[in-house]
Amino acid sequence: MAESAARPGPAGRDAPTDGPDPRRWKALAVCLVAGFMTLLDVSIVNVALPSIREGLNTPESDLQWVVSGYALAFGLFLIPSGRLGDARGRRAVFMAGLALFTLASAACGAAQSSLWLVIARLVQGIAGGLISPQISALIQQLFSGRERGRAFGMFGTVVGISTAVGPLLGGLLIQAAGPDHGWRWVFYVNLPLGALCLLLAHRLLPDTPSAGRVRPRDLDPFGVLLLGAGVLALLLPIVQAQQWPGNGKWLLVLLAAALLTAFVAWEARCTGGRTQPVLDLSLFRLRSYWLGCLLILLYFAGFTSIFFVTTLYLQSGLGYSALQAGLAITPFALGSGAAASLGGRLVGRFGRPLVVAGLLMVALGLAGTALAVHWVPGSGAGWAMAAPLLLAGLGSGLVIAPNQTLTLAEVPVHRAGSAGGTLQTGQRVGSAVGIAAVGAVFFAQVGPGNWADAYDHGLIVSVAFVLAALIVALADVGADRRGRRRERKESTDPSRSTA
Template identity: 45%
Template sequence: MADGARDEVTYSDRTRWQAFAIAVAVASLTILDLSKVNVGIPAIEQALGAGPTEVQLIVAGYVLAFGVVLVPAGRWGDLNSRRRMFLAGLVVFLLASLFCAIAPSVEVLIASRILQGISAGLLMPQVLGLTQQLFQGPARGRAFGIFGAVIGLSTAFGPTLGGLFVSLGSDDVGWRLIFWMNVPLVLLLFPFAYKLLPRTQPASDGPADLDLVGTALLGAGVLALMLPFVLTTGSPDDNPARWWFLSVFVAIAALFIAWERRYLAAGRTAIVDFTLFRIHSYRNATVLAMAYFAAMPATFLTLTLFLQLGLDLPAVYAGMVTIPFALASAVTSFYSGKVVDRYGRLVVVVGLVGVLVGLGGAVASALLLPPIAVPWAMAVAMLVAGAGGGAVIAPNQTLALAEVPVTSGGVAGSIGQVGQRVGTAVGLAAAVSAFYATVYREEGMFSQLVVYQDAYRNAGGVIVLFVSIAFIVAVVDLRARRAGRVPDRV
């Protein structure tokens, strides 16, 4: 009996869920480091003298590196061993977190954050590939429901956790605790990952080779696409020349497509399986996720900036406003993972309506209510948004991979994650630049509260636009499914 077959037989239900729990716990650490740093930004600015460009690199540099590494890491895991790639990613994440915690300057912190992003890019596609490998049918929907709940909790609890650590230490110690937290957690998780993750996996279709030229072109293309957005801060000092990187992206993309076609014509396996985009469910879900993830990280960053800078709310209390989002999204994510097999894309459409209502309520609260009532009203609005958000991520992920072969699970998940990271970079750039451009324009003309109300309103408008795009894609996809052009079941 082949190793892969033997592994499927002996891998019990209990062990599957234990392995899945370890994988999802590590995924939550990578998402926490995207969101919990947001609330520590004012302390980092003060401690290390970071300006707008450095702040953007600290936040979006992580996303940039994350996006560049995802697809080759997913492909390598599919071809060789997801387990080995996962363990290697954990070691890199541990070292990067340690370097962030002891960073003596903003330059070292930025470099360490980029290394952290690389480690997250190594880890996340293995989590998605392992989940698809471990579960089939309705069990996979439940697994992705739990995955979505954990990711939702991590995204929304991140600011609260970051604010708590900032408040526990002095100005130069509190933000460092945000990174120190990762060290004991990784040391705890590593031996369990080593023991529980499957040592074998189904053999990949086609030749087991890694397209090094295609990998380099893909990485350079993703870098050229994301970099101008990462360098956008809303400051008057932003260099317009950064947008020339988009022309570089177009040139690299053309070279990449030509190379991949030639590679495939030679009978070899390309780094990106373009046939995946012929799968309607996968393509639609990937576009939807890109638009949705353009909105959500920017939502939490601009919310905490408004509460801290506009209302002078301490970091820990600013972070607590997102707790209702976390709790609601966890509940609805868990249950939506159970019902997506029955209701399909309709679950996502309803969820996006809730997100739009909640985010609109948060902006209205900031503009219309007295300052003392704003945090409470925003918490209620975030509860509504979280209830909707939990019905978006997990069902959409399940629908995305429903028709994807298990042997392509890692690379398919990686491509989707690249879309999410590109969306995050674009969303952060658009919302943060709208926020700070308003501050630079109005500072000194109006009171502090009015300036930051206007900044949050403008950023909120950008965020709602991205969620609206996701909603339109979901409705179009739902109609296609009801017309029978796309399967509407997992």
């Protein structure tokens, strides 16, 4: 019998039953609230950055770490946490992650220095990485058939809503609590939600019937360490470009290349062995998979950095309040949420060309945003950029979900969990790299009366990442067409058919 037949008792223990768990929808609600919190903290903090800079006298590099550090820690722990949940019990790991996330949120809100805040955000990211894989696994455990599709659809809606309301909710909190301490409530808002979710998770979530002992090699700690150190060595000279004089810092890029090469070699050695690798390299023999992973890494590097530089430009450059900045960014998120469901319905019909169209819309929308800043300078820029940001958001909705569908289409079902975790890891690492790169260019150009030019330079880097993703998508489309032509030629060639 499938795991979905497990029913939680009063303490959340499994009790065998012949029917579906009657508490499954309540359990799903707990999972969705927790998922909402972890994803909300990706976007809500952006509108708080100017207030954090003023309140803690935070240097530009630390502002970048506040955002990219969360994404990086989140991404690095996704795959090991998924395995830990399967081995030790998803309810236990979910609750541990939720408790850690709530405590880390309290530490973020209470921060007395930028270093304190950065460290707390890293811990918060680790906690988010513990929670997220358990949600999709619990949905698979609790639901089957059409109900599972409905549950995953609801989770997808929560992902879109959390992105949409993040900047707006952050702006409302800062507006209500004041610019001096309002940014702290961006983190404190997680405390009552986290506490409530912990109580309900203990009562409603099922244990994992197959849970047992977990071996360290099942989590591949050395692989996680190599990947984290490699990405960190790559980010450090970029983020610290203004604070670290001289060219010696760029030697870290060579160290990053060496560490990432060692990571790939280690993962290749683990594949097929006793240690379960973080990255299943055999998946990358599928062209659709490795191209899809590369595409989404580049795309997340481009699109997540938009929120970072846009809120800084609007608030620090144009004097917008946090609420006004949140409202100005909302068209992108609304467009993305509106187009995501449409993209999910159309991807089976159009395939990768749909993703190409979405990437073109994003690139055009970002270019239009840069033009709007110059055509309508001053306080009217927020209104002027609404339409191009809406276009970019609509395009984004045609990229993320369709790309995930296409990337995982040829992956065997028994490896779907590992493949999906690797894809999400690529998204988070891409976000960290993009924020570091775009932020470095932005802060290198910014100065009194020079905010618009700095914003332009930042958007150019974002567009470059999106165009790189577009090139990958076009390569996949071209390979598909060549494959179809080859198949048609072979089917019509008598010499081949009789061979």
